[in-house]
Amino acid sequence: MTAAPRPFGLLAELTYRCPLACAYCSNPIELARYDDELSTAEWQRVFTEAAAMGVLQCHLSGGEPLLRRDLPELVRTASGLGMYTNLVTSAMGLSRPRAEALRAAGLDHVQVSVQADEPATSDRIAGIRSFDRKLEACRLVRELGWPLTVNVVLHRQNIDRIGAIVDLVERLGADRVELANTQYYGWAWRNRTALLPTREQLDRAEEVVTAARARLAGRMEVVHVLPDYYSAYPKPCMGGWAQRQLTVAPDGDALPCPAAQTLPLPRASVRDTGLAEIWTSAPLFTAYRGEGWMQEPCRTCDRREVDLGGCRCQAFQLTGDAAATDPVCHLSPHHDLVTDAVARANGPEPVDVELVPRPHR
Amino acid sequence: MRSTMPTRDTAAGAAKVPPQRRGDGAGRLPVVTGESRPRLGRHVRMRPDRPTGGWVLLGPETVVVLNRTGHAVLRLCDGQRTVDEVVAALVADFDEADALTVGDQVRDYLGRLAARNLVALG
Numbered sequence: 001m002t003a004a005p006r007p008f009g010l011l012a013e014l015t016y017r018c019p020l021a022c023a024y025c026s027n028p029i030e031l032a033r034y035d036d037e038l039s040t041a042e043w044q045r046v047f048t049e050a051a052a053m054g055v056l057q058c059h060l061s062g063g064e065p066l067l068r069r070d071l072p073e074l075v076r077t078a079s080g081l082g083m084y085t086n087l088v089t090s091a092m093g094l095s096r097p098r099a100e101a102l103r104a105a106g107l108d109h110v111q112v113s114v115q116a117d118e119p120a121t122s123d124r125i126a127g128i129r130s131f132d133r134k135l136e137a138c139r140l141v142r143e144l145g146w147p148l149t150v151n152v153v154l155h156r157q158n159i160d161r162i163g164a165i166v167d168l169v170e171r172l173g174a175d176r177v178e179l180a181n182t183q184y185y186g187w188a189w190r191n192r193t194a195l196l197p198t199r200e201q202l203d204r205a206e207e208v209v210t211a212a213r214a215r216l217a218g219r220m221e222v223v224h225v226l227p228d229y230y231s232a233y234p235k236p237c238m239g240g241w242a243q244r245q246l247t248v249a250p251d252g253d254a255l256p257c258p259a260a261q262t263l264p265l266p267r268a269s270v271r272d273t274g275l276a277e278i279w280t281s282a283p284l285f286t287a288y289r290g291e292g293w294m295q296e297p298c299r300t301c302d303r304r305e306v307d308l309g310g311c312r313c314q315a316f317q318l319t320g321d322a323a324a325t326d327p328v329c330h331l332s333p334h335h336d337l338v339t340d341a342v343a344r345a346n347g348p349e350p351v352d353v354e355l356v357p358r359p360h361r
Numbered sequence: 362m363r364s365t366m367p368t369r370d371t372a373a374g375a376a377k378v379p380p381q382r383r384g385d386g387a388g389r390l391p392v393v394t395g396e397s398r399p400r401l402g403r404h405v406r407m408r409p410d411r412p413t414g415g416w417v418l419l420g421p422e423t424v425v426v427l428n429r430t431g432h433a434v435l436r437l438c439d440g441q442r443t444v445d446e447v448v449a450a451l452v453a454d455f456d457e458a459d460a461l462t463v464g465d466q467v468r469d470y471l472g473r474l475a476a477r478n479l480v481a482l483g
Contacts, residue, residue: 006412008424054412056424082408084419109404109421147404147421175404175478176421218391221478 004242004280004289009057010050010083011247011258012043014074016063019092021127022115023355024153024195026185027063028261031359034250040070042271044077046248049275051081061088063250066098072105079106086111088151091137092130099137103144110141111149111178117164125158127357138172149176154205155195156345157353162205166212170220179209180225185259185313187358194353196345202230229338233303234310234326241288241312246279254278256285259313263287263322288312293323297331391475391482393444393468398483400440405479407435418479425479434467440483444468 016027016034028034038046047058058078065071066089078085086109087102094112112134116122119131141148150169154162162179169177181202184192197205206224213222228235238245242256252271255261268282279285287293291304298309309315310326318327318337327334345351393399401407405420407427416432418425427435433454437447448467452458474480 054410056410056417056419057422084406084424086421108406108419111421149421 004285005244006054007050007244007246007279008055009059009245010047010055011059011061011245012046012074013061013063013247013249013258014038014043014065014068014071015250017067018062018064018090018358019067019128019360020064020090020113020130021357021360022125022153023187023191023357024125024155024182025187025358026183026258027358028186029190037068037250038248038252038270040073042252043070043074046252046270046275047074047078047081047083049270050246051078051083053276053279056083057086058083059086059088064090064092066090066093072101075102075105075107079108084108089113090126090130091134094137094140096140099140099144103146107146109149110146111151112138112141113151113153114138114165114168115152116158117161117168121158121161125355127360135172138174142173147176148172148174149178150174151178151180153180153182154197155182156197156201156351157195157355159197159201159205163208163212166208166216166222170216174220176221176223178223178225179205180223181227183228185262185317187356189317191355192341193344193351194355196229196341197227198346199230199342200346202227228311228314228326228328229342231328232330234307234314234328236306236308237311237314237326240308242279242285243289246275246285248275254282254284256288257313260284262313263316288322295323295325297329297333298325301331390472393472393475393482395443395445395448395464397444397471398440398442399438399444399447399471399475399480400483401435401438402478402481407432418474420479423477423479425474431470434470435480438471438480440481444471 015037016031065087075085085107087107088111091112114122114134115125122131123129138148150172152165182188182195188195209222209224216222238257247255247258248270249255252269253261254268254270254275265284265287268278268284294304294309298304310328312322315324315326316322319334325332327337402420405418407416407418410417416427418427433451434447437450444467448460448464452460452463471480475482
């Protein structure tokens, strides 16, 4: 077993309830399993333990974290522990009084999701009328003096609008924009065919982003996350399994990444065990820490310290073996599973673009 | 050392560390002159780090664990002092420091942090 490194970030998924129904959502398919949410006191204990482990960043996410009435109290706790607090929100429910309470509680940064540049597309993807309220909330965030990141998940059905999306984010006065292609976990996995863009779409988007970045240099940071299905090598997922970050799900399950609940390993809950002990010794955390678990071709590959074998959850999802090389890698014996999906996305046959929305809750 | 959290949408688009990030300060570095008056970026906090006894910079999606030299530079970057004054103060503090070398290193360091919006050059 490799010694446990220090975690820097905690992703606190406070609830999986969400007013939106985005089909690209990476929340688990079995949402009902997470109804028994941690109490305020339980989350406060988790934050205290995380800070003691050296965690410096606390991301309050979900689902929609604003659905937790105790959110300001939780922010106050995390902030009081010295962690940089980041709210990851749809902005539904970010009223002025709510925002002011969060500001007073010490919230450092707000990240708002927007689904497109105009109401018809954005509301269709979100599954409810939300676009105008999101824009209002972004303006409120800026007015109250927070740094604002706008996050746009890109896919086949909105990526062609990327130029107008960047213009919108610029008008909103955001400090950062994350243009992140969908990654296929949870509901997004179920909707992969309808979401995976074509190579031509990606190339056009890249041109737009390159020009926008040059134009916005020094004013707005533009982060562009490319889809790994189109890469020759896998992403160094999470900076390595259980190396720098951990996630706590709404029911208290601690995870090395938000998709790890899919793996066939024993659950580790903060309701039963302290966070530090889980991080150090729970099988879910130790199984793929370091390089000892690697098989060929990763085991002897020169790039194993660069991409760390890729994503364990994607390897399991596509091959049934969580210790396999991520099939995104062109050296994987299962790489055809990825190239087949890409070929379908680029083929002459029309793609079924019907989306299965995640349920509103 | 830098730790980047996963890009995540609320309703949870991209749950994992991105496959490839472009734009993390890649490309041209901002020009730092002797007359620049650097300070921490608008939304960046510098705080003590208990586990290491050192200091860290915290910003949106960013953690930078500072080494002693980094902290020695940044604690002088108050938006009032010029880079030349920062360098002069550093050289005065360290016996064997040579002003030309320190100046190059400080300008390079601040340029790299400015490219990531962790420092504003003013």
